[in-house]
Amino acid sequence: MVPDNEDQEDNKVYYFFTEKAVEVETGAHAIYSRVGRVCANDMGGQRMLVNKWTTFLKTRLVCSVPGTNGIDTYFDELEDVFLLHTRDSKNPVIFGLFSTTSNIFRGYAICVYHMASFRAAFNGPYAHKEGPEYYWSVYEGKVPYPRPGSCASKVNGGLYGSTKDYPDEAIHFARSHPLMHQPLKPVHKRPVLVKTDGRYSLKQIAVDRVEAEDGQYDVLFIGTDNGIVLKVITIYNPDTESMEEVILEELQVFKVPVPIISIEISSKRQQIYVGSESAVAQLKFHQCDMYGTACADCCLARDPYCAWDGITCSRYYPTGTQAKRRFRRQDVRHGNAAQQCIGQQYIGETLDRTEERVVYGIQHNSTLLECTPRSLQAKVIWFVQRSHEARREEVKIDDRLFKVDLGLLFLRLHKTDAGIYFCQTVEHSIVHTVRKITLEVVEEDRVDDLFNKDYEENVSQKMPCPVQSSISQASRPWYKEFLQLIGYGNFQRVEEYCEKVWCTDKKRRRLKMSPSKWKYANPQEKKARNKAEHYRVPRHTAAS
Structure with missing residues (x-):
């Protein structure tokens, strides 16, 4: 219910x-989204x-994307509606979520409407069928x-106390002319x-409507x-009449990928409540601390809830003392960190330090370099520095190497893939090397020989980690034999890496319960596998 004026009877x-459209002249069963209106005191x-x-x-x-030659792409099926209440109770802002009814592609759009357009449409002319062909x-x-x-x-006028007093002529006209001629169009005439995708x-x-340093923003959940x-x-550019979409977060709310059937928000508590058929989750509007400990990170996030306060990325408050306002750095519209962070902790601890990792992959197997x-607005570029080469070159994508959301995926690893990989992010002219990954490629035959040797010597009960700190050479962990077979010069560093991975108290307790899980069921069968089996595409990769 939305009031038009101070008279509650109105x-x-x-x-x-x-619904299925009745005004389509071609006879096709078109689907249209509608808004209907009725008086709250209608008695019949x-x-x-x-x-x-x-x-x-x-x-x-109407929710459509303007096209060339005046042909629009319409989103006609209504999925959900949200009324954003403002200080003026008579003029909330209406957000509609639509989908296409096309068999060619599946798409979704969000359109925004003002109550002034609603009143103009319902106070405008009625639609009418006339002529021998009954055209609308x-x-x-x-x-x-x-x-x-x-x-x-x-x-x-106050001449009628109830709709029961309306003359038959007015009621007959209302029954035969329920459709208005003027459709409702969104703000900016586009979604x-x-x-x-x-x-x-x-x-x-x-x-939720948020006040930021450079204006007011509507955050869509x-x-x-x-x-x-x-x-x-979304940010509207009046010069180009275009919308810029900025995805601030992509939150996996439920572990099981189930449909979300309800979303409620509490601006007062700064919480969002998300419901599925079996569960309800409570989330915060903002997590400013996840944007890092640098001014550049905070500004590039472009989150209207957050701003750089001179020390950390924290909750932005429109009101405050002049001193606090002077130190705040925020630029939601442009995300210009270079200008905003002058004199601030521009690089910061996290940006200044590149994370380094060592990854070991087995030849002909799949390997993922995570980054x-x-x-979510940053562009990721991968560079590689091959062994015995001084220069870096950009990684080239082919039929066995893919860029995925989680990083760089090798479907089949070759010996020539070994090298140092640099994961760089570029956003608003800010370039940062996020991760440096050293990829070592282990020959497959050596791995096979190692496990075959263990099987023949009947050492299936050997633990990957020693139970006591002092162990003899004869009972040393199997992975140390594996490391000697690799033959790399950085043996000591690799050994420390494996100790860190395998020899933890938690893993040791679990391994005591099931030591056999570190062995192949039958290494002889593994060796007899068809070599072509190594070239299978992982199931999750094929599905994507």
Whole structure:
């Protein structure tokens, strides 16, 4: 229910729904999204429309992407609606989440509407069928009094105490002309967000309005069909009449990828509540500390909830002392960290330090070099420095090497892939080497020989970690024999790496219970496998 004025008898209730269109002239079964309106005090008619609405009107709710030659792409199926209440209770902002009904592609769009457009459409002309072909057109005849769709209120003259007192002429017209001619079009005449990548289906939407240093932003929380909530802002550029989409967070709310069926927000508590068929989760609006300990990281995040306060990335408050305001750094619209962070901890501890890792991959097997940027807007570029080469070169993607969300995936590892890999992120001219990964390639035959040797010597009960600190050479862990077979000069560093991976108290306790799991079931069978088996594409890679 949204009031039009101070007269409560004039309050209207709005309905959002999807239906088969009746005004399509081609006879096709088109689906349209609608908004309907009825007076809150509608009592039905006295002789006509008894116990039925006498003030019901409806019109089309349009959400489309303008195309060339005036041909738009329409999103006609309504998925969800959210009313963002403002200080003016008469003028909330309406957000609609739509999907396509096309058999060619599956897409989603979010459109924003103002109540002024609603009132203009319902106070405008009625749609009418006329002529021998009964084409839909504007009704230009006489409109009875009281105007069909208006409420029995003082604002409308106060001549009728109830809709039961309405004359038959007005009720008959309302029954035969429920459709308005003017459709409802969104703000900027285009969606604020369009998703056609097919990664997931958008099901639910909730919105929070935030005051930032450079203006007001609407943060969209969008629930998907696989348990993910997207936290997004959109920025309109009036010069190019385009929308920029900034994904702030992509949260996997439920471990099992189940559809999200409800989202509720509490601006007062700064919490969002997400529901599936079997669970409810509570999330914070913001996690400013996850943006790092540098001014550049905080500004590049472009999160209107967060700002750099001179020490850390923390919650932004529109009000505060002049001293606090002077030290805040935030640029949601442009994310210009170079300008915002002058004189601040620009590089910072996390940006200044490149994380280093060593990864061992077995020849002909799949290997993943993990690297995930902190910002979803950052572009990831991989460079490699081959063994015995001084220069770096950009990694080239081919049929066995892919860039994935988690990093760089080798489907089949070659000996020539060994080297040092640099994961760089680029965002708003800020370049940072996030991770340096040394990739060592182990020959497959040596690994086979090692496990065959263990099998023949019947050492299947040998533990990968020593139970006591002092052990004899004869009972040393199997992985040390493996390291000697590798034959690399950095044996000591590799040994320390393996000690760290295998020899922890937690792992040792688990290994005592099931020591055999570190062995192949039958190494002889493994050796007899067809070599082509090493070239199988991993199931998860083939599916993607």
